[in-house]
Amino acid sequence: MEKKSRRSFVKALGVSIGAAGVVGGSSILNSCTQVASTNSDTITLLTSSGELVKVDKSQLKPADLPSLSENQKRGREGLPGRKFVMVIDLSKCRNARQCMKACQNHHQLRPEQHHINVLQMQDAENTAPYYMPKPCQHCDNPPCTKVCPVNATFKREDGIVLIDNERCIGCRFCIAACPYSARVFNWFEPRDAEKYEGVTYNIEANVPQKKGTISKCLFSADRLRDGKLPSCVSACPNGVYWFGDQNEDAVTNGTTHETTSFSKLIKDNAAYTLMEELGTKPRVYYLPPKDRAFPFQGEIDQHHS
Amino acid sequence: MKKQIILTLVIALMSVSQGFAQEWLVPDDQKTLTNPSEYNLSNVKKGKDLYIKNCKSCHGDPGKHNGLPLVPAPPDVVSEKMQNNTDGELHFKITKGRGGMPQFEGTISDDDRWRLINFIRNFDPSREQLLVDAPPKKAKLLASVNEVEKKVEIFAEVESANGSFVTLTDATVKISAKKAFGNLPIGEVLTNADGRAEYKIPETLIGDENGMVNIVVQLDEAYVTDNVVLDAAKVGQLKPQPKLIKKEILWSTNENIQTWLLLSYLGAVGAAWAAIAYVVFQIFKIWRLGKE
Numbered sequence: 001m002e003k004k005s006r007r008s009f010v011k012a013l014g015v016s017i018g019a020a021g022v023v024g025g026s027s028i029l030n031s032c033t034q035v036a037s038t039n040s041d042t043i044t045l046l047t048s049s050g051e052l053v054k055v056d057k058s059q060l061k062p063a064d065l066p067s068l069s070e071n072q073k074r075g076r077e078g079l080p081g082r083k084f085v086m087v088i089d090l091s092k093c094r095n096a097r098q099c100m101k102a103c104q105n106h107h108q109l110r111p112e113q114h115h116i117n118v119l120q121m122q123d124a125e126n127t128a129p130y131y132m133p134k135p136c137q138h139c140d141n142p143p144c145t146k147v148c149p150v151n152a153t154f155k156r157e158d159g160i161v162l163i164d165n166e167r168c169i170g171c172r173f174c175i176a177a178c179p180y181s182a183r184v185f186n187w188f189e190p191r192d193a194e195k196y197e198g199v200t201y202n203i204e205a206n207v208p209q210k211k212g213t214i215s216k217c218l219f220s221a222d223r224l225r226d227g228k229l230p231s232c233v234s235a236c237p238n239g240v241y242w243f244g245d246q247n248e249d250a251v252t253n254g255t256t257h258e259t260t261s262f263s264k265l266i267k268d269n270a271a272y273t274l275m276e277e278l279g280t281k282p283r284v285y286y287l288p289p290k291d292r293a294f295p296f297q298g299e300i301d302q303h304h305s
Numbered sequence: 306m307k308k309q310i311i312l313t314l315v316i317a318l319m320s321v322s323q324g325f326a327q328e329w330l331v332p333d334d335q336k337t338l339t340n341p342s343e344y345n346l347s348n349v350k351k352g353k354d355l356y357i358k359n360c361k362s363c364h365g366d367p368g369k370h371n372g373l374p375l376v377p378a379p380p381d382v383v384s385e386k387m388q389n390n391t392d393g394e395l396h397f398k399i400t401k402g403r404g405g406m407p408q409f410e411g412t413i414s415d416d417d418r419w420r421l422i423n424f425i426r427n428f429d430p431s432r433e434q435l436l437v438d439a440p441p442k443k444a445k446l447l448a449s450v451n452e453v454e455k456k457v458e459i460f461a462e463v464e465s466a467n468g469s470f471v472t473l474t475d476a477t478v479k480i481s482a483k484k485a486f487g488n489l490p491i492g493e494v495l496t497n498a499d500g501r502a503e504y505k506i507p508e509t510l511i512g513d514e515n516g517m518v519n520i521v522v523q524l525d526e527a528y529v530t531d532n533v534v535l536d537a538a539k540v541g542q543l544k545p546q547p548k549l550i551k552k553e554i555l556w557s558t559n560e561n562i563q564t565w566l567l568l569s570y571l572g573a574v575g576a577a578w579a580a581i582a583y584v585v586f587q588i589f590k591i592w593r594l595g596k597e
Contacts, residue, residue, distance in 0.1 A: 082485070151560055155549070237362075257486075258487070259487035
């Protein structure tokens with residue numbers, strides 16, 4: 001009983017405390033993982049760095065957790081003035097699959113569900129095979145959003161295509177419409193469903209996932225709001241991903257954190273987009289797998305005979 | 306059952322250790338190659354730039370042993386594991402790569418690969434280090450933006466032997482612009498004999514919605530100084546903000562429907578109902594005529 005009340009207490013407060021004197025340097029503790037004991041005036045909290053600190057109760061104030069409806073509203077609007085773009089350098093990919101792992105952790109995906117998937121490609125019989133990470137292409141002319149009968153999936157002004165799991169009725173029209181097979185369906189209870197019980201739904205992360213609805217790559221819109229790079233981009237150990245704002249004409253590499261001009265990068269390397277003949281206008285650009293840093297080590301079936 | 310599990314474990318372990326413990330064999334003719342690139346300051350410096358760009362993300366800073374925790378671990382440049390290689394072995398390994406180590410055959414030229422080895426050898430304990438990594442000197446950096454002439458004015462001083470600050474000449478000052486996820490390098494200037502430098506901001510630089518740019522000015526790594534961040538200087542072009550979503554283009558739902566589509570749909574529905582009503586009315590009329 002006591003345990004339950006503790007948990008709900010932390011959940012309700014989402015504790016954020018001003019404890020400048022207690023924890024040297026950082027003035028705000030915003031992620032307390034556990035409440036150890038409660039007194040009348042002070043409360044002992046475990047900080048994210050593993051220290052126990054005593055904090056006066058009066059210093060605690062509830063964090064600004066946006067409600068579901070606010071979340072959905074701001075999730076539809078997007079970040080003002082931005083137009084996010086991703087560049088994937090195929091010459092750097094060696095199938096480390098850290099992007100997929102980070103993505104599945106972030107978006108509560110089962111092992112067989114992929115917002116981003118690293119594919120083994122071979123364009124023609126005699127050409128060299130290569131690895132190709134394939135996220136949602138966040139098309140500027142998306143076929144998927146147009147077929148949704150309930151306006152659950154939509155395109156934002158900052159370029160991102162999102163889905164609202166609260167609205168989705170699971171008809172899977174969008175899966176049929178998407179030429180890139182970028183969408184996944186929650187056929188089963190999502191991974192770690194019990195862990196996310198009672199968590200407010202975040203439209204910018206599709207968390208918690210809902211059985212019987214669609215989920216898709218979101219460019220980690222919740223992380224972008226905090227000024228961080230998407231999970232897959234930050235997780236890559238090989239410098240495959242560049243991500244940035246097309247309006248600013250700058251993209252940043254997730255591994256080296258080097259920033260460069262977007263237009264120069266795609267021009268110098270003869271970048272291309274996938275299936276541009278469909279008129280979807282993708283926001284994900286690929287740099288060709290030329291001068292590869294790693295040899296291809298997978299096996300590829302010969303479908304070209 | 307238990308035996309089986311243990312057996313599979315042993316086999317799995319063996320194969321894993323075999324995979325990693327395998328010697329990285331270098332052909333004999335490669336092993337004995339000597340470095341054609343001369344061991345001098347300029348080559349070592351070039352090697353250092355190459356190292357920072359291509360190797361540092363895994364091997365870490367030389368001497369700090371902060372490489373990525375990969376298996377097998379990428380050795381630090383100063384480590385014996387690295388330095389016990391002959392020049393030829395290093396060259397072969399950089400060229401061909403193996404497992405987690407990329408092959409740089411196609412991405413770094415042969416000359417530059419040898420320069421990288423020049424840089425690695427700079428950390429050879431049996432050799433006297435060249436002054437590439439002289440202890441960083443304390444420096445002061447002042448900068449301001451001239452919004453009218455669109456240039457950055459820089460003044461740099463360095464701590465001299467007796468502790469006082471004197472003007473810093475011939476130092477590279479890097480200028481970059483803050484972007485959404487990092488700093489975009491836009492140019493470099495050298496300080497003159499007075500320790501001053503001017504950098505003309507390119508016309509093409511894009512700022513935010515109001516043309517404001519956050520400019521970061523920094524000295525190269527040989528000096529310890531705080532980077533100067535010049536907040537919101539009106540020197541850039543206005544950030545273009547083309548509308549991405551045209552109104553009424555996504556029309557599966559009422560909210561985004563196009564007017565012509567809505568009208569023709571409602572018209573068709575109305576016409577269908579009118580036709581039905583007409584038929585019903587005619588039947589009613591016939592029924593009434595029949596009654597008379």
